[in-house]
Amino acid sequence: MTNIGTAGRRWRRLAAAALAAVALATTGCGTGGGAAAAVTYDEAKTSGKIKAGFANEAPWAFLDKDGSLTGYAPDVARAVLKNLGIDEIEGVVTDFDGLIDGVRANHYAFVAAGMSIKPKRCETSDFADPDFQVGSAFLVPRGNPKNIEKFTDITGSGVQIATLGGAVENGFAEQAGVPSDRIEPMAKQDDILRAVRNGDVYGAALLDVTAQWLVKNNPGTGLEVTPTIQASDKPEVGTFNFRKGDNRFRDDFNRELRKLHESGEWLRIVEKYGLTEANEPTPAMTTEQYCR
Incomplete structure (x- = not known):
C-alpha cells in the first residue's frame, strides 16, 4: 500500500x-x-x-x-x-x-x-x-462519500486532504485541531488536482472560487465542490x-x-x-x- x-x-x-x-x-x-x-x-x-x-x-x-x-x-x-x-x-x-x-x-x-x-x-x-x-470549500469525489464539508470533519474520517502550501486552509485545519498527518500541503495547483483525481488523497481544501474553477475547467474528473464555509470569524x-x-x-x-x-x-x-x-x-x- x-x-x-x-x-x-x-x-x-x-x-x-x-x-x-x-x-x-x-x-x-x-x-x-x-x-x-x-x-x-x-x-x-x-x-x-x-x-x-x-x-x-x-x-x-x-x-x-x-x-x-x-x-x-x-x-x-x-x-x-x-x-x-x-x-x-x-x-x-x-x-x-x-x-x-x-x-x-x-x-x-x-x-x-x-x-x-x-x-x-x-x-x-x-x-x-x-x-x-471569499470562503473555503472542499474539492471531493462526486457524491462526497466521506461527508467532508468542514475542517472538523477531517479528524475522525481517516482521510487525507491536500492544501496549497502557505495557503490559509493550512491554518484553518490547524485551528480546527486536524492532526498534521491528515493534511498534505502541495506546492502546485496541478499536483493537488491530480492527487484528488487519482485518489492519492481524498480531497482538497481550497478557496471556494478556486475549487469551482477547477471543476468547471476540468470536466470528466468525477469531482465536485462542497458548499462554501467561513472557517474563521469573518470573511476571508x-x-x-x-x-x-x-x-x-x-x-x-x-x-x-x-x-x-x-x-x-x-x-x-x-x-x-x-x-x-x-x-x-x-x-x-x-x-x-x-x-x-
Whole structure:
C-alpha cells in the first residue's frame, strides 16, 4: 500500500525543484523589447514595464495555453497600472509560500496572486485595500462519500486532504485541531488536482472560487465542490501585496483600485474568472482590521 505522506513529500520536492528552475525566469505579458521590466515603482514609471510575482494558481493568476499571464489579479492590476502610466506586466513564477520573500528580495515589484490578508503576512509586507472576499470549500469525489464539508470533519474520517502550501486552509485545519498527518500541503495547483483525481488523497481544501474553477475547467474528473464555509470569524479577504516602505506605490495603487470598484469596472474584469458581486468586499473591511 502506498504511503501517501511519503508520496506527498516527494511531490513537494519535485515541485520545489521545478519552481526553483523557473523562479528567476520571467513570462512576458506585453509586447517585449525595449527597457527591462522594473522591480521598483519609480523605475516602472519610467520604463512603463513592471514585474509581478504570481504562483500559477487559477483563476487568481496563471499562465494560459499560450504561456501568457492571465487571471483575476493580473487583469485587475493591468487596469490599475495603466492609469499609473505602466502598460506592461511581466510575471515571475514563484511558489505561493515564497511570494512575500520574493517581493522583499526585489525579485519583482509587487505580488499579484489573490493573497489573503493575514496578521503574520502583515509583519513583513504591506497589502493594498481589500479587493475581494471569499470562503473555503472542499474539492471531493462526486457524491462526497466521506461527508467532508468542514475542517472538523477531517479528524475522525481517516482521510487525507491536500492544501496549497502557505495557503490559509493550512491554518484553518490547524485551528480546527486536524492532526498534521491528515493534511498534505502541495506546492502546485496541478499536483493537488491530480492527487484528488487519482485518489492519492481524498480531497482538497481550497478557496471556494478556486475549487469551482477547477471543476468547471476540468470536466470528466468525477469531482465536485462542497458548499462554501467561513472557517474563521469573518470573511476571508485578499488583495495585492507590496514590500514594506513602498508607500507611494501602495497608495497610488489603492486610489486607482477604488476607482475600479466604484465605477463597476472591477466586476466586469473579474466575472470571467468566477467572481461575482458577492465577492466584492464591503467598505467596512479594511487592511488595518485584517492585519490586527
